[in-house]
Amino acid sequence: MKILSSEITSYKFYINRRNFIKSSTASMVASLIPLNSHAFHKDTNINISNQLDKNDKLNTYEEITTYNNFYEFGTAKSDPSNYSKQFKPRPWSISIEGLVEKPGLIDLEDLIKEFTVEDRIYRLRCVEAWSMVIPWQGFSLNRLIKKVEPKSDARYIQFVTVFRPDEMPGQKRRILPWPYVEGLRMDEAMHPLTILSTGMYGHELLNQNGAPLRLVVPWKYGFKSIKSIVAIRFVKDQPTTTWPVTNPSEYAFYSNVNPEVDHRRWSQASERRIGEFKRRSTLMFNGYEEEVSYMYKNMDLKKFF
Numbered sequence: 668m669k670i671l672s673s674e675i676t677s678y679k680f681y682i683n684r685r686n687f688i689k690s691s692t693a694s695m696v697a698s699l700i701p702l703n704s705h706a707f708h709k710d711t712n713i714n715i716s717n718q719l720d721k722n723d724k725l726n727t728y729e730e731i732t733t734y735n736n737f738y739e740f741g742t743a744k745s746d747p748s749n750y751s752k753q754f755k756p757r758p759w760s761i762s763i764e765g766l767v768e769k770p771g772l773i774d775l776e777d778l779i780k781e782f783t784v785e786d787r788i789y790r791l792r793c794v795e796a797w798s799m800v801i802p803w804q805g806f807s808l809n810r811l812i813k814k815v816e817p818k819s820d821a822r823y824i825q826f827v828t829v830f831r832p833d834e835m836p837g838q839k840r841r842i843l844p845w846p847y848v849e850g851l852r853m854d855e856a857m858h859p860l861t862i863l864s865t866g867m868y869g870h871e872l873l874n875q876n877g878a879p880l881r882l883v884v885p886w887k888y889g890f891k892s893i894k895s896i897v898a899i900r901f902v903k904d905q906p907t908t909t910w911p912v913t914n915p916s917e918y919a920f921y922s923n924v925n926p927e928v929d930h931r932r933w934s935q936a937s938e939r940r941i942g943e944f945k946r947r948s949t950l951m952f953n954g955y956e957e958e959v960s961y962m963y964k965n966m967d968l969k970k971f972f
């Protein structure tokens with residue numbers, strides 16, 4: 668993808684801004700973004716954790732854009748950055764379908780204009796037991812949900828990735844049943860931590876990270892954070908999702924990060940943070956327990972894993 672000089676400026680500005688804040692001399696600039704403070708979502712009073720925690724540091728732009736899972740471009744970690752050059756993420760529209768008052772096509776540019784994009788720094792924990800810390804830009808999914816007015820019988824949402832085998836070489840092979848699909852229960856989708864991301868490190872999303880629009884659900888395993896979304900469907904029943912349908916003995920719908928429920932083939936108790944040597948303990952709900960555990964109060968998390 669061609670990077671405009673104006674975009675490079677914003678990316679550099681982002682990095683400089685972060686570096687300034689880290690150095691104690693730049694107190695004037697630091698007032699732009701409060702560090703080590705937590706913003707509280709104005710509607711729900713839920714902590715939206717959009718700042719770096721003290722035990723975490725941002726992964727580099729290089730790490731986040733070259734170590735990827737995006738099977739539409741191949742299964743190796745370097746395949747998405749190497750083989751996604753042909754993919755054209757613009758123009759783009761999202762089809763709103765199913766149980767809503769306002770179905771139809773929404774142009775992505777209109778959406779970005781309407782919902783001012785904010786910074787959200789989140790941990791991303793892959794089910795394969797590695798993790799990163801990523802500074803996303805995006806907006807809460809609940810803003811889009813409210814805009815399209817779900818009907819009262821819409822209890823789940825399904826998300827669909829674009830199907831373009833001519834631009835996505837992995838889709839020419841039957842690695843997975845295409846298109847990739849994911850889903851959330853309505854309360855999970857409405858949670859203020861759940862975002863639709865349009866950018867990362869102050870730069871618009873690169874193809875390998877799910878350009879131009881992808882989901883980020885930070886308390887669930889990374890595969891729930893579906894990339895390059897073309898359709899959002901409001902449905903009554905729990906929708907089909909790619910990994911559980913491909914391998915039901917190893918993956919399930921909820922897929923909340925849980926150090927106490929192991930994968931059938933490996934432990935989920937610890938993880939490798941990309942860029943670090945020593946393994947870290949995996950945190951319940953990936954460290955977002957305080958914000959999200961209320962949604963699963965009455966569920967057996969060993970059964971609904």
Ligand SMILES: Nc1nc2c(c(=O)[nH]1)N[C@H]1C(S)=C(S)[C@@H](COP(=O)(O)O)O[C@H]1N2
Pocket residue numbers: 731734735736737738739791792793794828847875876877888889890891892893894895
């Ligand atoms: N459409 C689609 N979305 C996807 C995937 C994929 O293969 N296809 N991989 C998932 C997995 S397993 C992870 S860990 C994250 C990785 O996101 P990142 O490459 O931006 O870090 O994307 C998720 N979203």
Ligand SMILES: [Mo]
Pocket residue numbers: 736792793794795888889890
């Ligand atoms: Mo993953």
